[in-house]
Amino acid sequence: MTTVTIIAAMLIIGAAYVFAPRWVRKDILFGITINPEFRDTEQGRQILRRYSLGVTLLVIGWTALAALESITGAPAWVLFILLGLEYACCVAAYAFTNRAVRPFRVPQSAWRVAELQRPSTSLLDHPLMPLAGVVCLLIGFVFAFLWPGANGAMPLLSGAAALKARWDAVSSGIYDNPFSFGVGVWVGAMFASCFYRFAAARRSSSRTPDQRTLITRFGTLVVCLAGLYVSGLMISATLGYPPPSHSGAYLQIVLVAVLLLHLALLSCRSAGTEVAVGPDGLPLSDRSPDQCWKWGLFYSNAEDPALLVPSRSGPGYTLNFARPVSWLAAAVVLAAMLIVIVSH
Amino acid sequence: MRGTSVPLRIHTAGDTPVYRQIADGLRAHLVAGRLKPDDTLPTVRDLATELGVHFNTVAEAYRILADEGWLDLKRRRGARVLARRTPRANSGKRAGFSQRLCELVAAMRAEGVTEEEIRNELNIAIEGS
Numbered sequence: 001m002t003t004v005t006i007i008a009a010m011l012i013i014g015a016a017y018v019f020a021p022r023w024v025r026k027d028i029l030f031g032i033t034i035n036p037e038f039r040d041t042e043q044g045r046q047i048l049r050r051y052s053l054g055v056t057l058l059v060i061g062w063t064a065l066a067a068l069e070s071i072t073g074a075p076a077w078v079l080f081i082l083l084g085l086e087y088a089c090c091v092a093a094y095a096f097t098n099r100a101v102r103p104f105r106v107p108q109s110a111w112r113v114a115e116l117q118r119p120s121t122s123l124l125d126h127p128l129m130p131l132a133g134v135v136c137l138l139i140g141f142v143f144a145f146l147w148p149g150a151n152g153a154m155p156l157l158s159g160a161a162a163l164k165a166r167w168d169a170v171s172s173g174i175y176d177n178p179f180s181f182g183v184g185v186w187v188g189a190m191f192a193s194c195f196y197r198f199a200a201a202r203r204s205s206s207r208t209p210d211q212r213t214l215i216t217r218f219g220t221l222v223v224c225l226a227g228l229y230v231s232g233l234m235i236s237a238t239l240g241y242p243p244p245s246h247s248g249a250y251l252q253i254v255l256v257a258v259l260l261l262h263l264a265l266l267s268c269r270s271a272g273t274e275v276a277v278g279p280d281g282l283p284l285s286d287r288s289p290d291q292c293w294k295w296g297l298f299y300s301n302a303e304d305p306a307l308l309v310p311s312r313s314g315p316g317y318t319l320n321f322a323r324p325v326s327w328l329a330a331a332v333v334l335a336a337m338l339i340v341i342v343s344h
Numbered sequence: 345m346r347g348t349s350v351p352l353r354i355h356t357a358g359d360t361p362v363y364r365q366i367a368d369g370l371r372a373h374l375v376a377g378r379l380k381p382d383d384t385l386p387t388v389r390d391l392a393t394e395l396g397v398h399f400n401t402v403a404e405a406y407r408i409l410a411d412e413g414w415l416d417l418k419r420r421r422g423a424r425v426l427a428r429r430t431p432r433a434n435s436g437k438r439a440g441f442s443q444r445l446c447e448l449v450a451a452m453r454a455e456g457v458t459e460e461e462i463r464n465e466l467n468i469a470i471e472g473s
Contacts, residue, residue, distance in 0.1 A: 036351065112396055113351050114351070115352075116370070116373065116385060
């Protein structure tokens with residue numbers, strides 16, 4: 001089941017990296033401010049085409065390798081390393097393309113673009129979309145609680161993977177450890193936050209910033225609590241039936257709980273995703289300069305008090321790496337993941 | 345729900361005052377029907393933050409459009425597009441527009457834009473609105 005989860009994660013990461021540049025604002029391409037018409041020029045199309053082709057080939061290559069490794073019976077940690085390498089390659093491809101777009105940068109001080117109405121051709125814009133992440137988590141809970149053999153791919157892949165996991169568990173008699181469940185909950189929460197951001201953006205024109213901040217925070221908190229709730233139930237189920245197969249499982253349970261708590265604290269500690277405004281009515285910090293976005297992906301702005309800011313390269317949020325606490329937050333997540341993988 | 349985005353572009357280093365650019369840009373969308381009656385525009389604060397300009401600049405643009413009958417301004421709730429009846433342009437206004445158009449065409453020709461290109465641009469502008 002770990003193989004299915006990791007290969008699915010590889011495909012999702014690949015798809016996200018292929019499509020993200022096409023879904024972001026028209027005046028931003030790979031984190032570089034451009035003339036909105038640039039995308040429709042031959043050069044713009046060529047850059048996008050090459051990037052998409054490159055990432056697609058990378059994803060196919062790493063996924064095929066992971067599938068091959070699983071067939072030959074490689075241990076799970078090898079698959080995790082392949083997943084990490086695939087992610088690193090996608091980031092590298094993005095950063096490389098970011099350099100290719102730099103010559104086409106336009107002065108930011110001159111052109112400004114604002115969206116008066118958000119496009120809403122996708123399902124992500126549906127008013128009920130904030131609930132989608134929570135529903136995903138609940139589906140995961142239902143399958144996990146009713147069939148404890150199921151595991152963490154559920155919040156992400158929903159019922160099909162859960163049924164497959166259940167089948168595996170029944171046929172092998174081995175109960176899967178909660179690690180992948182924790183990852184699933186984590187990824188589910190991340191997805192939920194993405195959905196929420198889309199929905200919040202759609203509503204942004206009809207609410208005041210104060211209302212919007214409140215809704216965003218409340219929504220994030222609900223998602224986090226749902227994640228905690230599901231993982232808590234899963235932990236109960238794990239401890240109750242059947243007992244974990246090895247002592248490392250308890251450590252993993254604790255780490256999963258720590259990760260989710262960490263996410264909840266991050267959302268509460270964040271100074272809000274809104275740009276703070278001074279008494280003169282001018283924004284205190286500007287997130288638009290390209291210099292604030294390293295490789296077009298990572299945000300770093302010492303003047304911005306916010307810890308979590310809407311990502312520029314796609315849906316979801318990113319940390320403000322100019323603040324030391326962000327490095328600490330990232331280190332906690334990475335350390336927890338490493339411990340889980342090592343103890344797996 | 346809307347199928348396309350409605351972007352507002354301004355050039356902060358241009359000769360035209362920013363509040364005029366915002367008002368003109370919004371009016372172009374309103375005339376073209378890309379912004380329809382009962383649509384809600386971003387609040388003054390939101391739009392100013394997104395464009396990186398002072399709130400008063402956006403507020404002034406909204407006031408101009410409200411005076412023209414395009415918008416209904418509500419405190420802290422943004423601006424709502426109104427169903428506006430197209431007025432009959434009087435001769436004075438017509439003359440003003442003609443004058444501005446002549447000046448614009450002259451400025452374009454002075455910068456080397458050919459007559460054919462000016463015609464094309466005018467056609468695009470008329471079709472777009």
